[in-house]
Amino acid sequence: MNTRQKRTLLRLVVTAVLLAIVTQLPLTGVPRLLAYLVPYLIVGYDILYKAGKGLLKRQPFDECLLMAVATLGALALAIYEDGDYLEAIAVMLFYQVGELFQGYAVGRSRRDITGLMDIRPDYANVEQDGQLVRVAPESVAVGTEIVVQPGEKVPLDGVITVGSSQLNTVALTGESLPRNVQPGDAALSGSVNAGGLLRLRTTKAFGESTASKILALVENASSRKSRAEAFITRFARVYTPIVVYAAVALAVLPPLVHQFVLAAEPAWGIWVYRALTFLVISCPCALVISIPLSFFAGLGGASRQGVLIKGSNYLEALAQVGTVVFDKTGTLTKGVFQVTALHPETIDEEELLHLAAHVERFSTHPIAVSLKEAFRHEDDGCTVEDVQEVAGQGVRAQVNGHAVAVGNAKLMQAEGAKWHDCEKTGTIVHVAMDGTYMGHIVIADVIKEHAAAAITALRAQGVRQTVMLTGDSRKVAEDVAGQLGLDACYSELLPADKVAQVEQLLKKQTGESRLAFVGDGINDAPVLARADVGIAMGALGSDAAIEAADVVLMDDDPAKIAVAQRIARRTMRIVHQNIVGSIGVKVLVLALSAVGLANMWAAIFADVGVMVIAVLNAMRALSSGGRLIIKNNGYK
Numbered sequence: 001m002n003t004r005q006k007r008t009l010l011r012l013v014v015t016a017v018l019l020a021i022v023t024q025l026p027l028t029g030v031p032r033l034l035a036y037l038v039p040y041l042i043v044g045y046d047i048l049y050k051a052g053k054g055l056l057k058r059q060p061f062d063e064c065l066l067m068a069v070a071t072l073g074a075l076a077l078a079i080y081e082d083g084d085y086l087e088a089i090a091v092m093l094f095y096q097v098g099e100l101f102q103g104y105a106v107g108r109s110r111r112d113i114t115g116l117m118d119i120r121p122d123y124a125n126v127e128q129d130g131q132l133v134r135v136a137p138e139s140v141a142v143g144t145e146i147v148v149q150p151g152e153k154v155p156l157d158g159v160i161t162v163g164s165s166q167l168n169t170v171a172l173t174g175e176s177l178p179r180n181v182q183p184g185d186a187a188l189s190g191s192v193n194a195g196g197l198l199r200l201r202t203t204k205a206f207g208e209s210t211a212s213k214i215l216a217l218v219e220n221a222s223s224r225k226s227r228a229e230a231f232i233t234r235f236a237r238v239y240t241p242i243v244v245y246a247a248v249a250l251a252v253l254p255p256l257v258h259q260f261v262l263a264a265e266p267a268w269g270i271w272v273y274r275a276l277t278f279l280v281i282s283c284p285c286a287l288v289i290s291i292p293l294s295f296f297a298g299l300g301g302a303s304r305q306g307v308l309i310k311g312s313n314y315l316e317a318l319a320q321v322g323t324v325v326f327d328k329t330g331t332l333t334k335g336v337f338q339v340t341a342l343h344p345e346t347i348d349e350e351e352l353l354h355l356a357a358h359v360e361r362f363s364t365h366p367i368a369v370s371l372k373e374a375f376r377h378e379d380d381g382c383t384v385e386d387v388q389e390v391a392g393q394g395v396r397a398q399v400n401g402h403a404v405a406v407g408n409a410k411l412m413q414a415e416g417a418k419w420h421d422c423e424k425t426g427t428i429v430h431v432a433m434d435g436t437y438m439g440h441i442v443i444a445d446v447i448k449e450h451a452a453a454a455i456t457a458l459r460a461q462g463v464r465q466t467v468m469l470t471g472d473s474r475k476v477a478e479d480v481a482g483q484l485g486l487d488a489c490y491s492e493l494l495p496a497d498k499v500a501q502v503e504q505l506l507k508k509q510t511g512e513s514r515l516a517f518v519g520d521g522i523n524d525a526p527v528l529a530r531a532d533v534g535i536a537m538g539a540l541g542s543d544a545a546i547e548a549a550d551v552v553l554m555d556d557d558p559a560k561i562a563v564a565q566r567i568a569r570r571t572m573r574i575v576h577q578n579i580v581g582s583i584g585v586k587v588l589v590l591a592l593s594a595v596g597l598a599n600m601w602a603a604i605f606a607d608v609g610v611m612v613i614a615v616l617n618a619m620r621a622l623s624s625g626g627r628l629i630i631k632n633n634g635y636k
């Protein structure tokens with residue numbers, strides 16, 4: 001509890017004690033009124049103040065005004081009829097109790113949810129004059145050597161220089177098995193050193209490190225509103241004035257009808273009382289608080305599983321996804337290629353690999369990374385200049401003054417080189433020098449372990465269509481699509497063709513069905529942005545992908561798409577329960593109060609009680625239905 005909440009609590013206690021005393025005093029008339037006004041003002045002065053301020057600013061229709069009018073009205077009625085003041089003060093008292101609970105619950109859950117992602121690093125250990133010194137992680141420059149002791153959080157992204165250990169990445173990826181690391185491996189900030197002492201050289205500044213980025217994502221997520229939230233805001237805006245006018249009508253019309261039409265007793269007191277009760281019930285805070293809280297809890301529950309969702313609008317869309325389109329390389333396959341054959345024309349095998357690796361020197365494409373891995377003698381003094389990467393085709397560069405092109409058939413076509421196909425299955429990387437065909441390298445990728453299970457799980461959840469798009473050759477594409485049991489696959493696509501294909505599929509969506517595109521962001525960032533929901537691989541993917549995507553899978557596991565959809569659907573169910581439940585109860589009690597079957601006490605319990613239940617229900621979205629357990633299905 002913060003100090004403001006403590007002060008409110010104190011006011012509540014003082015009010016309750018004063019009320020207990022005042023009700024026992026043998027006072028009448030004006031002294032009795034004054035005695036009751038003391039606890040009333042103590043508990044309600046801020047509400048009255050805010051209501052007055054709202055009136056002056058001409059934005060009067062908020063819950064403070066509802067409460068101010070209701071309680072002042074009840075007091076006035078009690079003075080007029082010489083009745084009981086207690087009710088009016090109790091309404092204010094319980095309203096404040098409700099506000100206090102709500103403020104506490106919201107603050108608590110926000111802390112819980114952010115605390116879940118217990119990844120904010122507090123300090124970094126830097127060696128100065130042979131001593132370890134704790135410094136603020138913000139102050140550590142890129143390239144600094146830092147020390148991470150056993151049990152400590154990795155404060156900045158870096159590469160391990162000394163030591164081997166296990167890193168626990170559960171807070172980042174939802175993966176509870178620690179990862180073995182050794183010198184040369186990357187260490188992400190926010191993971192915890194579960195083994196021996198590590199030294200790392202930082203590769204990113206604090207603000208650019210994984211932990212900071214994730215925290216920023218989660219904190220900004222609540223600014224992108226879902227339709228349900230927008231609905232509630234609009235609803236509250238029209239609903240409150242309607243209720244106020246309805247209350248006025250309820251107070252005025254029936255007595256007038258009684259007096260002038262039925263020529264009976266107008267009974268003003270009864271109808272004014274009913275109108276005031278009506279105002280208390282109608283307070284919309286249960287919705288206004290619980291809907292955003294449900295979404296926030298859903299986003300928190302997802303990040304606990306290593307799925308970052310950038311806003312509640314995407315959570316809403318994810319729940320409705322009926323078509324999932326996958327990129328191949330790096331998404332369904334690991335993107336780690338092994339060279340399976342070298343077929344040179346006129347040069348020898350080593351030279352062929354050498355040429356390819358040099359041209360790929362500056363590329364981050366998975367093919368490039370793999371070729372560089374296969375040929376490790378990068379530093380042989382060759383000059384590589386004028387590098388030009390052609391998305392979806394390959395790379396051109398000047399190697400020792402020769403124009404070398406490395407890529408697929410399309411690129412060879414453009415080079416005018418007489419390429420020929422290969423009988424081997426795999427991705428064929430052709431090499432041409434000065435327009436002459438030099439041969440090709442066959443490389444093969446492996447399907448991710450959970451890819452087939454991911455497709456099965458999505459289908460079981462009612463996803464109607466799974467599609468694969470790839471820039472790779474038809475043979476490889478059909479092989480992968482067949483193994484995974486995808487509904488359709490389109491191959492040999494350039495990045496622009498992928499966008500066109502997704503647009504076609506978007507047109508075919510019917511009703512509420514949404515389309516998700518899953519990619520690693522290499523050559524597919526435009527599609528990520530175009531799809532209803534763009535899902536990117538966070539660990540493998542490029543920074544551009546994480547930027548362009550709406551959902552980021554921290555551990556690159558396609559199976560998490562199904563997990564994310566389950567969480568999204570559960571959150572939406574909770575949101576709908578809260579909307580229907582709160583509005584339903586309110587309408588019911590409003591109707592009862594209009595005909596005089598619910599008094600002020602029922603009203604305040606309906607208001608505060610519904611709010612408490614809605615907030616507790618919202619918190620359920622956080623514990624979103626366990627983990628998806630997937631057995632290794634044999635693909636390795």
Ligand code: ADP
Nearest residue numbers: 328329363365392393394407408470471472523
């Ligand atoms: P995918 O759609 O499967 O993710 P990309 O669109 O990234 O594939 O690439 C499509 C094709 O373009 C690759 O299969 C490859 O033949 C070729 N290609 C792209 N980038 C490179 C590169 N850096 N080196 C060699 N070939 C490349």
Ligand code: MG
Nearest residue numbers: 327329330522
């Ligand atoms: Mg790709």
